[in-house]
Amino acid sequence: MASYRAIPPSATVRLAKKTSNLFRARAKTDAPGLDVSGLTGVISVDPQARTADVAGMCTYEDLVDATLPYGLAPLVVPQLKTITLGGAVTGLGIESTSFRNGLPHESVLEIDILTGDGQILTATPDGEHADLFYGFPNSYGTLGYSTRLRIQLEPVERYVALRHLRFDDLDTLQSTMDAITHTRSHDGVAVDYLDGVVFSATECYLTLATRTDEPGPVSDYTGMDVYYRSIQHESVNHPKTDRLTIHDYLWRWDTDWFWCSRAFGTQNPQIRRWWPKRYRRSSFYWKLIALDRKYDIGDRLEQRKGLPPRERVVQDVEVPIERTADFVRWFLREIPIEPIWLCPLRLREPEPAGAAPDRPWPLYPLEPKRSYVNIGFWSSVPIVPGQPEGAANRRIERAVTEFEGHKSLYSDAYYDEDEFAALYGGERYDGLKKKYDPNSRLLDLYSKAVQRK
Numbered sequence: 132m133a134s135y136r137a138i139p140p141s142a143t144v145r146l147a148k149k150t151s152n153l154f155r156a157r158a159k160t161d162a163p164g165l166d167v168s169g170l171t172g173v174i175s176v177d178p179q180a181r182t183a184d185v186a187g188m189c190t191y192e193d194l195v196d197a198t199l200p201y202g203l204a205p206l207v208v209p210q211l212k213t214i215t216l217g218g219a220v221t222g223l224g225i226e227s228t229s230f231r232n233g234l235p236h237e238s239v240l241e242i243d244i245l246t247g248d249g250q251i252l253t254a255t256p257d258g259e260h261a262d263l264f265y266g267f268p269n270s271y272g273t274l275g276y277s278t279r280l281r282i283q284l285e286p287v288e289r290y291v292a293l294r295h296l297r298f299d300d301l302d303t304l305q306s307t308m309d310a311i312t313h314t315r316s317h318d319g320v321a322v323d324y325l326d327g328v329v330f331s332a333t334e335c336y337l338t339l340a341t342r343t344d345e346p347g348p349v350s351d352y353t354g355m356d357v358y359y360r361s362i363q364h365e366s367v368n369h370p371k372t373d374r375l376t377i378h379d380y381l382w383r384w385d386t387d388w389f390w391c392s393r394a395f396g397t398q399n400p401q402i403r404r405w406w407p408k409r410y411r412r413s414s415f416y417w418k419l420i421a422l423d424r425k426y427d428i429g430d431r432l433e434q435r436k437g438l439p440p441r442e443r444v445v446q447d448v449e450v451p452i453e454r455t456a457d458f459v460r461w462f463l464r465e466i467p468i469e470p471i472w473l474c475p476l477r478l479r480e481p482e483p484a485g486a487a488p489d490r491p492w493p494l495y496p497l498e499p500k501r502s503y504v505n506i507g508f509w510s511s512v513p514i515v516p517g518q519p520e521g522a523a524n525r526r527i528e529r530a531v532t533e534f535e536g537h538k539s540l541y542s543d544a545y546y547d548e549d550e551f552a553a554l555y556g557g558e559r560y561d562g563l564k565k566k567y568d569p570n571s572r573l574l575d576l577y578s579k580a581v582q583r584k
Contacts (some may be wrong), residue, residue, distance in 0.1 A: 135164035135249055142479035144572045146276065165245070170217075170278055173197040181284045182240065187217030187277035191257045195381060203284040204377070206238040210384040211413040212456045217277040220271055223447060225505050227324035227340065229476035230312045236268035236492065237479045238283040246275040247568025266284055266563040269555065271540060273576045274567050286345040288342040289348065289439065291324065291380040294370040295362045296337045301456035304335050304503065307453050311339065312475045312502045324380070327473035328362055330464055336362050337473075339370075340380065349374045353408060357398050358383045359390050382402040390470055391509055429511075441511035443543065444468060445521050449476070450536035452502040458504065458534045465530075466523060472507035494558040495577075496538065551577050 138144055147164030167188045175185040178201040191205070192212035198204055205216075216235070218224075220242070224235035232238065242265060252275075253516055253521045254264035266273060268285065294317075298304040306328065311317050311325055317339055324340035350373055351357035352562045364371040375383065386398065396402045396412060410417075420455040423429050429441065444466065450458045452475060459471065478491070478499050497503060512523050519525065531538050537554070539546070555576060556563075565574060 132245075132249070134163065135245065138163055138165075138569075140572075142503045143574055146272070153358055154318040165276065167276075168484060176201060176275060176284075178203060178421055179211040182281055182286055182287075183252060183338060184279060184281050184547050185216050186279060188215050189217075191219070194384075195378070198284055199287070199378060201284075202286055202288070204287045205235070206232040206283055206285050208381045209235070209236045210389070212382060213414045213417070214278055215402065216282070219273055220268060220277060220280060222309050223269075225447070226298050227326040227338070227474060227475055229505070230325050230502075231323075231477075232285075232317060233476060233479040234268070234495070235282075236495075238332070239264075239329055240281045240283060242267065242277050242281070243279040244275040244277055247273075247564075248570065249572075251278060252433070252567075257436050262563060263567060265491060266493055266556070266559065267384075268492050269577055270560075270563075273579055274563055274568040275573070280302060288344045288346065291340045291375050291377055292342050292343050292345075293373040293375065293380075294320075294339045294341075295364065295373070296339065296370050296390060297364060297485065298335050298337070299328075299333045299367050300452040301459055304337060305436065305452065308337060308473070308475055308504070309457070311337075312452065312477065325475055329459055329463075329471040329473060330363070330469055331474040332460060334363070338362060343378070347374060349376055349379070350409060351379065352383060353379070353386050353411065355400065357387055357390075359387070360398075372396070376583055385413050388413050388416045389472060389507075389509065392416060434472045439513050439516070442514050442521065442523050443511050444527070445464060445542045446524070446527060447507045447539040447541070448527070448531045448536050449497065449505050450534045451532065451536075452504050453537070455504045455506070456536045458530065458536070461534075462508070462527075465526065466508070467512060468508045468510040470580070472505075473511075474507070475502060476505055496539075496541050496554075496556075503537075540576075544581045546581055548577055548581075551581060555580075 136146065145164045147166055170186040170188040172186050172189055172481060173194055174186060175196055176183045181203060183198060195204060195208060196215060207224060207228050209219050209226055213284065214224065219235040220239060224389055240265065241253055243251055243253050244267065245251050252260050252263065253262040254267065256264055263274065308327065309323050313321055321341055321344045322339045327335065327337040329335040352361065361373060376415050392520050393400055395416065397406055402432050476499055515522065521543055528538060560576060
């Protein structure tokens with residue numbers, strides 16, 4: 132609150148933090164920001180109630196370290212260690228439990244929010260500020276910042292048993308994923324975690340994972356072996372199996388930032404052998420990305436090769452599960468990026484008390500009782516001379532709308548203002564903005580996500 136009061140009334144209120152998991156550009160400013168240095172820890176864990184009170188800037192790495200000793204974990208643990216709980220709730224968070232547990236904001240029981248008008252309010256599903264509780268997800272700090280969140284936890288066991296199913300066609304993969312999403316099992320075995328990887332239209336995988344306490348050998352993908360390469364195998368009739376500790380399963384993607392570490396040479400065995408383990412993690416790769424942005428290293432190297440600069444295509448989109456195969460076929464045909472990550476999700480049932488019956492989260496308007504698939508692709512494509520800025524991203528946005536999908540706002544967006552309002556809350560958002568940030572101390576969502584002021 133002291134740091135809020137120290138910001139001049141004419142200045143935009145921002146967080147005073149050097150790191151971010153956003154891929155959109157952040158404007159440089161010399162104005163002071165909100166001091167969040169005291170909001171980085173776990174306040175308490177209640178193993179009987181299976182809840183945790185967590186400061187808004189606490190990372191999931193620290194949160195998991197606090198809950199696993201109790202045999203508990205957050206209902207959804209996003210893939211990267213430095214994602215914060217507050218960031219996942221006000222922005223994007225998804226993982227392989229989302230087909231049964233939805234998104235991180237759905238496990239929030241109550242939340243303290245510093246609003247744009249300088250108040251700290253406690254928002255609950257059926258309290259005085261229920262409208263803020265439901266409007267906060269996907270607001271990306273434009274309605275306020277979370278200072279404390281109380282979340283639900285779920286029991287976990289010491290190990291996770293994995294089955295990697297290979298498919299040689301996208302339609303069979305889609306139908307299998309749809310069936311598992313509804314039954315939460317496959318071939319008579321429970322499925323607790325579900326995601327997939329598409330290497331091509333004829334080589335794609337679903338990874339089915341089951342919690343277990345049965346002791347036995349486990350794999351380690353923090354060393355020379357790379358997790359996503361371990362998924363691949365030849366047989367479409369016989370799954371490949373694996374085992375990880377629950378800790379290593381939750382962070383299986385972080386060591387190589389999914390597959391993005393290959394851009395830095397980390398997956399080359401000659402380099403990997405000498406690359407210190409402590410630097411094989413997403414937080415370090417972020418620093419390399421920051422250097423690239425500052426000095427245009429990538430484009431300079433492309434220029435030396437006689438190649439054009441590249442457009443960043445880093446996006447997560449959701450499409451209805453029944454449209455997944457068609458969208459992936461379109462993407463593989465039109466956008467030269469592989470692999471692609473798949474993660475099915477459904478809003479949790481029953482709907483929380485106090486929620487609107489049609490779409491309970493107005494700024495993240497997925498339909499209840501409908502299955503979606505998050506499709507993640509993170510790379511770049513050559514810029515074609517004469518095309519508008521963000522040409523590939525604009526094509527993807529149009530396709531996502533045509534496929535009845537929805538796009539996260541953590542990266543570049545190019546919507547016009549009317550289309551954006553129709554997709555992301557419209558009048559509901561405007562009403563919340565006027566109520567909780569009447570003097571516009573915070574950027575509005577369109578300015579922050581699209582105009583990138």
